[in-house]
Amino acid sequence: MTFAITTDFIATQNAKALDAHKEDYSALARQLERRAIDIEAMTTRAMAYAVAVPTWGVGTGGTRFARFPGPGEPRGIHEKLEDCGVIHQLARTTPTVSPHFPWDKVSDYRALRQEAASYELGFDCVNSNTFQDQTEQAKSYKYGSLTHADKSTRQQAVEHNIECIEIGQQLGSNALTVWIADGSNFPGQSNLGKVFDHYMQSLQSIYDKLPKNWSVFLEHKMYEPAFYSTVIADWGSSLMAATELGDKAKCLVDLGHHAPNTNIEQIVSRLIRAQKLAGFHFNDSKYGDDDLDAGSVDPFRLFLVFNELVDAELSNAKGFNPAYMIDQSHNVTDPIESLISSAMEIQRSYIKASLINRLELSGMQDQSDVMAAHRLVKQAYNTDVTPILCEARLRKGGALHPFATYRASGYRNEKAKERPAVAGSSSGIV
Ligand SMILES: [Mn+2]
Numbered sequence: 001m002t003f004a005i006t007t008d009f010i011a012t013q014n015a016k017a018l019d020a021h022k023e024d025y026s027a028l029a030r031q032l033e034r035r036a037i038d039i040e041a042m043t044t045r046a047m048a049y050a051v052a053v054p055t056w057g058v059g060t061g062g063t064r065f066a067r068f069p070g071p072g073e074p075r076g077i078h079e080k081l082e083d084c085g086v087i088h089q090l091a092r093t094t095p096t097v098s099p100h101f102p103w104d105k106v107s108d109y110r111a112l113r114q115e116a117a118s119y120e121l122g123f124d125c126v127n128s129n130t131f132q133d134q135t136e137q138a139k140s141y142k143y144g145s146l147t148h149a150d151k152s153t154r155q156q157a158v159e160h161n162i163e164c165i166e167i168g169q170q171l172g173s174n175a176l177t178v179w180i181a182d183g184s185n186f187p188g189q190s191n192l193g194k195v196f197d198h199y200m201q202s203l204q205s206i207y208d209k210l211p212k213n214w215s216v217f218l219e220h221k222m223y224e225p226a227f228y229s230t231v232i233a234d235w236g237s238s239l240m241a242a243t244e245l246g247d248k249a250k251c252l253v254d255l256g257h258h259a260p261n262t263n264i265e266q267i268v269s270r271l272i273r274a275q276k277l278a279g280f281h282f283n284d285s286k287y288g289d290d291d292l293d294a295g296s297v298d299p300f301r302l303f304l305v306f307n308e309l310v311d312a313e314l315s316n317a318k319g320f321n322p323a324y325m326i327d328q329s330h331n332v333t334d335p336i337e338s339l340i341s342s343a344m345e346i347q348r349s350y351i352k353a354s355l356i357n358r359l360e361l362s363g364m365q366d367q368s369d370v371m372a373a374h375r376l377v378k379q380a381y382n383t384d385v386t387p388i389l390c391e392a393r394l395r396k397g398g399a400l401h402p403f404a405t406y407r408a409s410g411y412r413n414e415k416a417k418e419r420p421a422v423a424g425s426s427s428g429i430v
Contacts, residue, residue, distance in 0.1 A: 002082070002418055003411065003414035003415065003418065005086060005089060005090070005405075005406075005409045005411055007397070009405075009409060010089075010090070010397075010398070010399050010405060013399060013400070013401070013404070013405045013408060014394065014399060014400045014405075017400045017401055018400070021387065021390050021391070021394070021400055024386070024387040024390075025039070025387040025388075025390070025391050027387075028384075028385070028387045028388065031383075032355075032383075035355075035357075036357075037355055037357075039388065042351055042354060042355070042385070042388050043388050043391050043392050043395070045350070045351060045354055046093075046347060046350075046351050046385075046388050046389055046391075046392035047092075047392045047395060047396055049093055049347050049350050049351075050093060050094065050095050050096065050324065051093060051094055051282065051324040051325065051326060051343055051346050051347070052094065052096040052097060052098045052124035052125070052323070052324065052325040052326070053084050053087055053088075053094045053096075053097050053098070053325075053326055053339055053343070054097070054098045054100065054127075054325060054326060054327055055077060055080045055081070055084065055097050055098065055099050055100055055103070055104050056080075056100050056103060057326060057327070057328065057329075057330065057335060057338075057339055058074055058080050058083040058084060058087075058335045058336065058339065059073050059074055059080070059335065060073055060330060060331065060335060061291065061328075061329030061330050061331045061335075062329070062331060063291075063331065067331075068331070068332075069421060070334060070335070071412060071413075071415075071416035071421075072412050072413070072414075072415030072416035072417075072418070072419050073419065073421065074419070075419055077099070077103075077104040077105075077106060077112065078115065079415075079419060080097075080104070081097065081112075081115060081116050081119055081121065082119065083335070083336055083415075084097045084119065084121055085119025085120070085121060086336060086406070086411060087336055087339050087340055087343065088119065088120060088121060089119075089120075089398065090340060090393075090398055090399040090402035090405055090406055091340045091343045091344060091393065091398060091399070091402045092392070092393045092396040092397065092398030093343050093344070093346075093347050093392075093393075094326075094339070094343050095120065095121060095122060096121060096122045096123060096124040097116065097121055097122075097123060097124060098123070098124040098125050098126070098127060098177075098325050099123060099126055099127065099167075099171065099173075100126075100127040100129060101126065101127070101128060101129060101160075101163070101164050101167060102129060102134055103129065105167075109167055109170035109171055110170055112171065113170065113171050113172055116171075122172060123168070123171040123172050123173045124173065124175075124323065124325060125168075125173060125175040125176065125177045125217060125279075125323060125325065126164045126165070126167060126168035126171070126173050126175070126176055126177070127164070127176075127177045127179070128160055128161045128164040128176065128177070128178055129160075130145030130146060130157040130160055130161075130180055130181075131145070131179070131180065131181035131225070137156070138156060139152060139153040139156045140153075141153070141157070141181075144180075144182040144183075144190075144195070144231075145157035145180055145181070145182055146158065146161075146178075146180050146182060146198065146199055146202035146203065147180065147182040147195040147196075147198040147199045147202065147231050148182070148198070149190075149198075154198060154201075154202050157180075157202065158202050158205045158206055161176065161178060161206045162205075162206060162209045164176055165206075165209055165210065165211070165214065168214075169211060174213055174214050174215065175214060175215045175216070175217055175278075175323060176206070176210070176214070176215075176216050176217065177216075177217040177219055177252060177278075178203070178206070178216060178217065178218060178219065179219035179221065180199075180231065180232065181225050181226065182195065182199070182226065182230070182231045182232075183223075183225075183226025183227075183228070183229050183230035183231055183233070184226055184228050184229045185226060185227050185228050186228055187228060189228070190229070192229060195231050196231060196237070196241075199231050199232065199241065200241060200244060200245075203216070203218075203241060203245055203249070204245065207245050207246065207248060207249060210248050214248065215248050215249070215250055215278065216245070216248060216249050216250075217250055217251075217252040217278035217279065217323070218232060218238045218241055218242055218249060218250070218251055218252060218278070219232070219238075219252040219254055219257070219281065220232045220233060220234055220235060220237060220238040220251070220252075220254075220257055221233065221254065221257040221290070222234060222257055222258060222259055222288070223288070224288075234258075235251060235253070235267050235270075235271065238251040238252075239251055239271070239274060239276055242276050243274075243276070250276050250277065250278030250279075251271050251276050251277065251278055252278040252279055252280070252281065252323075253267065253268060253271070253277070253278075253279075253280050253281070254280070254281035254283070254290055254327060255280065255281065255282055255283055255284065255285070255290070255294070255301075255302075255305070256281075256283045256284070256285040256289055256290020256291065256292075256328075257281075257290055259288070260285075260287060260288060264301065264305060265301070265304040265305045265307065265308050268305055268308045268309065269308045272308065272312045272317050272320060273317075275318055275319030275320075277320070277322050278322065278323060279322040279323030279324055279325065280305075280322065280323075280324050280325060281325055281326070281327030282294040282302070282324065282325065282326045282327065282328070282342065282346050283326070283327055283328035283342075284296050284297040284298060284302070284328075285297065290327070290328070290329075291328055291329040291331070292328060293328055293330075293333075293338050293341060293342045293345075294326060294328060294342035294345050294346050295341075295342060295345025295346065295348070295349065296341075296342075296345070299345060299348075299349065300381060302345065302346070302349045303349045303352055303353060303380075303381050305349070306349040306350050306352070306353035307353045307356065307377065309322065309350070309353070310350065310353040310354050310356070311358065314358055315358070324346070326339060326342050326343065326346070328342065334412055336406060336411070336412070337403060337406060337407075340402045340403060340406060341403065344389060344402065347389055347392075348385055348386075348389060351385045351388055351389065352380050352381055352383060352385055353380065355379075355380040355383055355385070356376060356377060356380045357376070360376060361373055361376050361377070364376065
């Protein structure tokens, strides 16, 4: 019998905090009422919001310098699902997981789907991996995968992506996310035009195998591991590729894959207009990384991204149906705590952006009333919507305070006893 956090335990913890929560919720309801905002509508929106958790996120991450494993790390997909289940059980906003292959390979995917369902989890986009070599792999990806100079290496990478689609179909997924590490470290190493042609040919072969109702999400990344040029480095290359491929191809925005100071919310707006926004990989960064927890460094930027998303949602922008996923590396924290915290910050940004009166803002913009428009947006950002998030979790059977409840449960200590460390685990390396 493995340790699990029980419904009774959550209820007991919630009971202790209930009176204070009710007081805060009523106070916020009155505050929002003065601004003609119905708190119930916001709570309903918070309850409906969902973001996927990556299976690799529940393992401790690392850098190219070192990895410091934490206690009780999941040793495979089954334990990863168990941890993802806890995140959703407490925070109630991560009902799907995004698997990664070959890391999450099993012999029976229908059984895996049922196993996930036992934690009230479903499967989101599947992720392929041609950025590292696997044992038993014929061709190496050292000099590239989908854009490699050698045709048979490109073919091997294409076949892996097609296999991911087949696995995804069994898991109930409907999208494949493709990120490649291909690029170069030296001027002259590769022909910048030719590698893009190779990318297009390889992607076309994958695109042709997409089942009905499936999409392929193209993820760009400015640099790393290639440091001179990356084949799909920016949203321009991504949009070019997605446009050429067709309607089923869209551009995925990873918040950490841009140059510092890039106006990401504007990119989001452009992709929405082009009907090419696939969705997000949420994380945060200070410099050129993509590893920090969503909302931990620059919550205002996260809010501004959601300002564009909510605007598109409420104006019924054509073709707007983004997939939301967290993609970050947990090197110094308990991954479950980080993912709970990030899921709550993402949901918080969504609700804050929902507070903005769009009609009023549009009027101010039309009048070029600069400061009034800015203050309206800032007022939403400055509103503490915590009681709304608490209420949403409470109504969905989650924890009023997920972080505190998780700590009080002793889950990590129990798992440390059940899961002795294993050598060579690839979990968490992103
Ligand atoms: Mn990513």
